[in-house]
Amino acid sequence: MRGRREQVLDAAMHLLGTEGARRLTYQAVDAAAGVPPGTTSNHFRTRAALVAGLAEHLEKLDRRTWEALTDRIRPTDPAGLADALAGLVVDATGPGRDRTAARYALFLEAAARPELRAPLARGRSRLTELGVSWLARLGSTDPERHCAMLLEYLDGTILGRLTFPGTAPDPAPRIRALLNGLLGSGPAASHHHGQ
Numbered sequence: 001m002r003g004r005r006e007q008v009l010d011a012a013m014h015l016l017g018t019e020g021a022r023r024l025t026y027q028a029v030d031a032a033a034g035v036p037p038g039t040t041s042n043h044f045r046t047r048a049a050l051v052a053g054l055a056e057h058l059e060k061l062d063r064r065t066w067e068a069l070t071d072r073i074r075p076t077d078p079a080g081l082a083d084a085l086a087g088l089v090v091d092a093t094g095p096g097r098d099r100t101a102a103r104y105a106l107f108l109e110a111a112a113r114p115e116l117r118a119p120l121a122r123g124r125s126r127l128t129e130l131g132v133s134w135l136a137r138l139g140s141t142d143p144e145r146h147c148a149m150l151l152e153y154l155d156g157t158i159l160g161r162l163t164f165p166g167t168a169p170d171p172a173p174r175i176r177a178l179l180n181g182l183l184g185s186g187p188a189a190s191h192h193h194g195q
Helices: 004-019 026-033 039-043 047-072 078-093 097-112 114-137 143-163 172-183 187-194
Strands: none
Touching: 004 026, 004 039, 004 047, 004 097, 026 039, 047 078, 047 097, 047 114, 078 097, 078 143, 078 172, 097 114, 097 143, 114 143, 143 172
16 A cells, blocks of 8 residues: 555656646645645645655656666567557556556756756666667667657657647557667668757
8 A cells, every 4th residue: 555655756746747836736636645734845845845856756757657667668670669569658648647647747856956857867777777778679770869859859759748738649550650760770871860
C-alpha cells in the first residue's frame, strides 16, 4: 500500500499535469489526494520542497518505466524499434498524459531552479543509455549522436501532441523514416542532422 507521501506526490503530479503550476497549492493537493487538510504541508514545508519532491518522484516512476522497457523492447530491426517508440509516444500523450505534462512543467521550472535539474537529468540519462544501446545494436555508426537526435525528435512530437491533441497523426511512419535515415549511410544520415 502506498504511503501518504506517495499519495500526496501522485496527486500533486496529476494537478501539475492537468491544471498547471498555479494550481499546485497545499489545499488543492490535499483535496486531490483525499487526505486531511495540512497533510501536504506536513510532508513538504515549502512549495519549493514540494516541487523538488515531485522531481524526485518523477525520476523514480521513470526508472520503473525504463526498467520495464528494457525487458519489453529488444529491437531486432528499425521498424520494431520505431513501433515501440511510437507506442511510447502514444502512451505519453494518452494514458500517461498527466505525468508527461507534469514533466514538461518541471523542465520549465528547472530553467529557473537549477536544483531541480539533477533528478530530471538522471531520468533522461537512463533513457539515453537505453537509446544508445538499441541504436548500437541496430548498427548505428554514431549511436550517441543519433540517440540525441532521436530523443529531440520524440520530445518535439510529444510536445506537439500534448499541445494540439486532435491533430496528431500516427507517429510510427515518421519515427520509422527518421530511424532509417539515421541508420542508413551517407547523405540520408547527414540530411537529418540539421532537423
